[in-house]
Amino acid sequence: MRYRDAGVDISSLDRMKERIKNLVAGTFNTNVVTGIGLFGGLYQIGDKILVSSTDGVGTKLKVAQLARRHTSVGEDIVNHCINDILTLGAEPLFFLDYIAYTTIDDRVLGEILEGLANACLKVKLPLIGGETAQLPGYFQPGDYDLVGFITGIVDRAKLITGDGIRPNDRLIGLPSSGLHTNGYSLVRKIFFEVNHYPIDHRFPELDLPLGEELLIPHRCYLREVRKIRGYARGIIHITGGGFYGNIPRILPDGLGVKIDKRSWSPPPIFNLIQKLGDVPEEEMYRTFNMGIGMIIVVSPDDEEAVIGQIGGIAIGSVVEGEGVVIE
Amino acid sequence: MRYRDAGVDISSLDRMKERIKNLVAGTFNTNVVTGIGLFGGLYQIGDKILVSSTDGVGTKLKVAQLARRHTSVGEDIVNHCINDILTLGAEPLFFLDYIAYTTIDDRVLGEILEGLANACLKVKLPLIGGETAQLPGYFQPGDYDLVGFITGIVDRAKLITGDGIRPNDRLIGLPSSGLHTNGYSLVRKIFFEVNHYPIDHRFPELDLPLGEELLIPHRCYLREVRKIRGYARGIIHITGGGFYGNIPRILPDGLGVKIDKRSWSPPPIFNLIQKLGDVPEEEMYRTFNMGIGMIIVVSPDDEEAVIGQIGGIAIGSVVEGEGVVIE
Numbered sequence: 001m002r003y004r005d006a007g008v009d010i011s012s013l014d015r016m017k018e019r020i021k022n023l024v025a026g027t028f029n030t031n032v033v034t035g036i037g038l039f040g041g042l043y044q045i046g047d048k049i050l051v052s053s054t055d056g057v058g059t060k061l062k063v064a065q066l067a068r069r070h071t072s073v074g075e076d077i078v079n080h081c082i083n084d085i086l087t088l089g090a091e092p093l094f095f096l097d098y099i100a101y102t103t104i105d106d107r108v109l110g111e112i113l114e115g116l117a118n119a120c121l122k123v124k125l126p127l128i129g130g131e132t133a134q135l136p137g138y139f140q141p142g143d144y145d146l147v148g149f150i151t152g153i154v155d156r157a158k159l160i161t162g163d164g165i166r167p168n169d170r171l172i173g174l175p176s177s178g179l180h181t182n183g184y185s186l187v188r189k190i191f192f193e194v195n196h197y198p199i200d201h202r203f204p205e206l207d208l209p210l211g212e213e214l215l216i217p218h219r220c221y222l223r224e225v226r227k228i229r230g231y232a233r234g235i236i237h238i239t240g241g242g243f244y245g246n247i248p249r250i251l252p253d254g255l256g257v258k259i260d261k262r263s264w265s266p267p268p269i270f271n272l273i274q275k276l277g278d279v280p281e282e283e284m285y286r287t288f289n290m291g292i293g294m295i296i297v298v299s300p301d302d303e304e305a306v307i308g309q310i311g312g313i314a315i316g317s318v319v320e321g322e323g324v325v326i327e
Numbered sequence: 328m329r330y331r332d333a334g335v336d337i338s339s340l341d342r343m344k345e346r347i348k349n350l351v352a353g354t355f356n357t358n359v360v361t362g363i364g365l366f367g368g369l370y371q372i373g374d375k376i377l378v379s380s381t382d383g384v385g386t387k388l389k390v391a392q393l394a395r396r397h398t399s400v401g402e403d404i405v406n407h408c409i410n411d412i413l414t415l416g417a418e419p420l421f422f423l424d425y426i427a428y429t430t431i432d433d434r435v436l437g438e439i440l441e442g443l444a445n446a447c448l449k450v451k452l453p454l455i456g457g458e459t460a461q462l463p464g465y466f467q468p469g470d471y472d473l474v475g476f477i478t479g480i481v482d483r484a485k486l487i488t489g490d491g492i493r494p495n496d497r498l499i500g501l502p503s504s505g506l507h508t509n510g511y512s513l514v515r516k517i518f519f520e521v522n523h524y525p526i527d528h529r530f531p532e533l534d535l536p537l538g539e540e541l542l543i544p545h546r547c548y549l550r551e552v553r554k555i556r557g558y559a560r561g562i563i564h565i566t567g568g569g570f571y572g573n574i575p576r577i578l579p580d581g582l583g584v585k586i587d588k589r590s591w592s593p594p595p596i597f598n599l600i601q602k603l604g605d606v607p608e609e610e611m612y613r614t615f616n617m618g619i620g621m622i623i624v625v626s627p628d629d630e631e632a633v634i635g636q637i638g639g640i641a642i643g644s645v646v647e648g649e650g651v652v653i654e
Contacts, residue, residue: 023440024454027447032421032455041455043421045480050377054423054476056460094359094370096381098425098474113350120354127351128359128368131474133383136512138472143465147425147458149381149476153372185463 067211074115075217081150089160090152162250176293178216190277234297259316394538401442408477416487417479428471489577503620505543517604561624586643
């Protein structure tokens with residue numbers, strides 16, 4: 001099974017994104033920092049740059065409904081948004097949320113908001129606004145959409161763009177907590193539509209019941225990135241598109257990466273998905289984080305210091321030539 | 328018919344908003360400017376304040392689908408977001424969009440994005456990011472959600488909070504272009520569900536066919552507000568909740584307003600809605616803008632100057648005592 005079999009056609013999305021890029025380029029003014037920053041939009045004020053990004057939880061929300069647990073998805077979107085702007089060296093300033101539904105239990109809405117507020121509290125990120133939109137006739141009962149919007153700030157001189165990446169630089173992987181927020185359309189299809197597992201099914205490979213395993217919240221890398229920001233030549237958040245989709249976003253022209261997949265063991269959930277869904281290996285690394293949620297690119301001289309401080313894993317190197325090779 | 332008969336229960340939403348307020352208060356730090364700014368979140372950096380807001384187009388999107396015209400909704404959300412932060416005296420800096428769907432024609436997505444980009448171009452607002460989220464199993468074919476996120480900036484000293492409002496201050500109304508983005512669940516119920524009018528029906532009262540009339544984009548008040556910002560003691564964006572819901576948001580304790588509804592004529596679309604839906608008069612002013620999209624509160628001494636510069640209408644005054652009286 002491939003990701004598009006679950007109803008998500010990434011290459012069509014990619015074409016559309018190209019069109020968006022051309023359309024919006026016309027709206028830019030001289031304060032917009034262009035050509036970089038695909039994980040966030042950049043707006044310069046004086047010698048500071050505001051970094052802003054938006055994303056939704058996506059169909060992980062359907063798993064929350066199946067499991068009737070709605071506190072973790074708030075943490076997912078807060079952490080996802082933080083990680084996106086961390087890649088540019090930014091410090092988060094504030095967060096806004098958007099929740100849309102047709103009908104929703106007060107209890108469920110309360111859980112979502114509690115999750116959002118608690119995730120913000122954990123990292124001292126002010127939740128300064130939001131919108132709760134009731135849209136009659138849109139969603140099935142119980143369905144909802146949850147979207148986050150974050151703004152951060154970075155000194156112009158400390159912006160991390162990937163421009164300084166050189167051949168032989170090291171890739172340091174930071175462990176993910178699980179699937180984070182990507183690949184859930186495929187995951188739902190494999191576990192629930194094709195194989196009809198109940199949400200509380202216990203697989204011998206997994207420590208937790210299926211629903212709990214799938215709902216582990218997106219890990220936040222703020223603490224780690226704060227410690228080693230000064231070393232980072234590039235930071236990659238492994239989100240939708242996996243290794244193949246995200247790593248090239250920050251690589252300078254003419255450089256690629258070589259990743260040694262034996263340098264870490266993907267947590268059992270990934271092997272289970274691959275086996276049950278008969279998913280080709282490459283498709284796994286194109287869809288999931290495979291146990292590595294963020295990659296820090298550093299000079300070989302700094303590798304030891306960075307790993308010493310945040311405990312990441314050396315997973316590969318920057319090489320001459322284009323592309324992502326995982327062997 | 329009342330608004331809640333169309334599936335939107337504002338008082339339940341209000342209760343939920345109260346709960347949200349308490350939950351999020353715990354996330355604030357000393358940079359968050361609290362106690363004001365209900366049209367936008369406020370975050371202080373130095374002597375500047377960032378003002379941020381999010382909103383969705385809502386069920387006006389269903390009218391766009393009926394009419395098969397998707398360019399105007401982009402303008403709706405851009406202008407709605409701009410107007411929200413204008414109320415605080417802020418100058419817009421940048422905009423991000425979020426579009427969610429299950430399946431969508433490339434043509435439709437192209438129209439939406441074109442509308443967004445063009446609306447941003449008109450007011451030179453950079454569209455620096457966004458997310459296009461395909462959510463399998465969420466929306467009916469053709470349905471989509473469109474959300475905007477805006478960030479603006481204002482000098483701390485020039486923040487408009489409503490605190491300076493005094494009895495006998497004047498309310499200057501700026502004409503709306505139509506329904507803007509509010510009351511569409513009720514409107515759709517009245518025209519399409521109860522009375523089964525076709526989308527291109529021509530009412531003798533209306534200049535345009537029904538669909539075109541309902542899709543007139545939300546007017547942007549940036550040009551007007553820029554001219555008279557220095558006079559404004561308060562600025563009110565008449566959105567969901569109408570006059571009764573929005574005016575009290577910026578009034579100091581112990582003050583109310585008295586509005587003379589004969590001072591302007593609501594455009595024919597409002598009378599048509601009221602008549603066809605048998606909507607109580609007060610409910611009209613609680614749901615719709617009734618032809619007034621923004622209200623500027625100024626000292627009586629400045630009334631003439633402001634009207635001279637931007638051509639608004641004197642619609643009422645600030646009075647001692649609480650509440651909104653429309654007579």
